Each structure stands twice: as C-alpha cells, then as structure tokens.
Amino acid sequence: EAGVAQSPRYKIIEKRQSVAFWCNPISGHATLYWYQQILGQGPKLLIQFQNNGVVDDSQLPKDRFSAERLKGVDSTLKIQPAKLEDSAVYLCASSYVGGPLWETQYFGPGTRLLVL
C-alpha cells in the first residue's frame, strides 16, 4: 500500500511571497489532515477534511492560509503572504474513516518550509 505523498519536500521563499503544498492521501482514505510542526514542537492541526468538506479549521490562520480538497482526494495548502514565523514542516495525514480519534492517522514525510 502506497503511503501519503507530499510535494515538494523542501521550499525556501522570502517573506511576503506565496507558496503551495500538495498532498495525495492513501487511496480510499476519506479524512485528510494538515498539520504544522515548528522545530522542537509537536504537530499542530491546521485543518481537517472529511471527503471534500471541512470538518475543523479552527486553528487555520485564515487571513493567510487556505486549503482545498477538490474531488475528495488530493489537497493543497497555500500560504499567501508568508511570514517568517511560518517556517516549519507541514505534514499531511490521512485516515480511513476519520472522526473518531482512535482512528490511526498515516502521515506523509512533510514539506519543510523556510521563510527568509
């Protein structure tokens, strides 16, 4: 079974520029999550999709971050404009059914973003 795919793996941009990350979840997984992991911290949930609908985006800084999951499969996360404090690893995860937190989440390798 192929894992969660993310691209790019690394991105360096200057502040105020925009950037987009892509995630392809495990086939058949209805739920998709985007996390932000700052160096030395645990992952922080940004947004959760169930199929192509948003379940929870309460921790997404909506003035600069946006995410979509068209057709309930792939997802993109965008930052526009980026700030220095957005430097972090952005992790995508998916789970089969989602909702119940005992559902195992499968994480991708992450995209490491550096904002200069």
Add this chain to the structure above:
Amino acid sequence: SQKIEQNSEALNIQEGKTATLTCNYTNYSPAYLQWYRQDPGRGPVFLLLIRENEKEKRKERLKVTFDTTLKQSLFHITASQPADSATYLCALDRDDKIIFGKGTRLHILP
C-alpha cells in the same frame, strides 16, 4: 488551558535497558492517548493507543500505561536497541481534536 508535558527533551539509555518516557497532562481528562514515533525528516508513525478505561497496553517490546488519577501515561521500550532511537510523541484527544506533546528524543547508546 490544556497542557501536555513530556518528561525531558532528550533521554540517553544504554542498549538492552528499558527506556521509560513520560507524558503528563493537565486541565483535561482525555478519553484516548496515543504514542507516535518520529524519525528525522519523516512524519510521525502511530505506535499504540490506550483508552481511559485501560490501565496498560502492550505491543511486542512496547508497553503503555495510562493513569487517569495521576494524569500521566508512561511509555516503555524493553530490551532497547539503537534502532529505537527517535523522537516519541504522545497525543491526546480534546474537543474532538488531537493535541500532540513536544516529544522526547530518545538515544539508545550501543
């Protein structure tokens, strides 16, 4: 506010010994607690989940305990090996969200 504390940033353990990692939480009573392993440059990998009504869970060399009175979970790796070196994250549920601790970097010394 909800707080999760993992005992130390880094832990050095001699190969063959048991490594014990601690996860303490405050201001909440989670129904579930999970442990993940994260290697450098990779995403977390799910290891074990324990429910509030379970005292202990085992999987091969791994053992997790959950003490809801102490608000603490202990994660044990017995007969530790250098390949067990990684960061271990605990996570718990709150308001239908999963909240992660900062993690403990475990080094198993040969």
